[in-house]
Amino acid sequence: MTWTIAPEPPDSPVAAALWRAYYTEVSDRWYRLHEGRSTDPEELEREIAAGTGARLAPPGGVLLVARYGEEPAGTAGVRLTDPATAELKRVFLRRELRGRGGARLLVTAAEEHARALGARRMVLDTRHDLVEARALYARPGYAETEPHNDDPYAEHWFSKRLAPV
Numbered sequence: 001m002t003w004t005i006a007p008e009p010p011d012s013p014v015a016a017a018l019w020r021a022y023y024t025e026v027s028d029r030w031y032r033l034h035e036g037r038s039t040d041p042e043e044l045e046r047e048i049a050a051g052t053g054a055r056l057a058p059p060g061g062v063l064l065v066a067r068y069g070e071e072p073a074g075t076a077g078v079r080l081t082d083p084a085t086a087e088l089k090r091v092f093l094r095r096e097l098r099g100r101g102g103a104r105l106l107v108t109a110a111e112e113h114a115r116a117l118g119a120r121r122m123v124l125d126t127r128h129d130l131v132e133a134r135a136l137y138a139r140p141g142y143a144e145t146e147p148h149n150d151d152p153y154a155e156h157w158f159s160k161r162l163a164p165v
Contacts, residue, residue, distance in 0.1 A: 007062050021094060120162055145159045
């Protein structure tokens with residue numbers, strides 16, 4: 001099996017299914033850690049509905065979907081926050097397909113798309129409990145920085161200069 005990564009409309013059924021898996025995992029993980037329970041289904045539906053992905057649509061953004069063989073496996077989004085800065089969003093790989101190099105390929109593809117949008121720097125945020133994400137971002141050279149947003153769930157902020165193509 002091989003990996004392919006390509007842009008996907010943020011409102012596609014594939015994107016919706018992958019985002020549902022993403023939100024379920026990160027939300028359940030937070031609630032189990034902080035409150036010892038899974039996410040309330042109604043709350044999960046509200047969060048999914050609120051996160052339309054419109055910010056990841058052209059011309060100022062892109063949603064990438066990774067497929068393992070023909071199977072949708074994960075996402076990474078890029079959106080410009082200013083003409084020179086892109087933000088990496090919603091990096092996710094389905095649990096059963098992790099450990100096969102797909103997350104690294106998603107981050108690399110996101111960087112390429114950010115450069116194509118004119119970005120010279122990529123920023124991102126993540127939570128303390130998402131230790132795998134922090135390790136993923138450190139490997140290709142993302143360095144922890146001061147906060148660049150006021151997201152109430154963000155606990156770690158990263159930045160990386162994007163080398164010109």
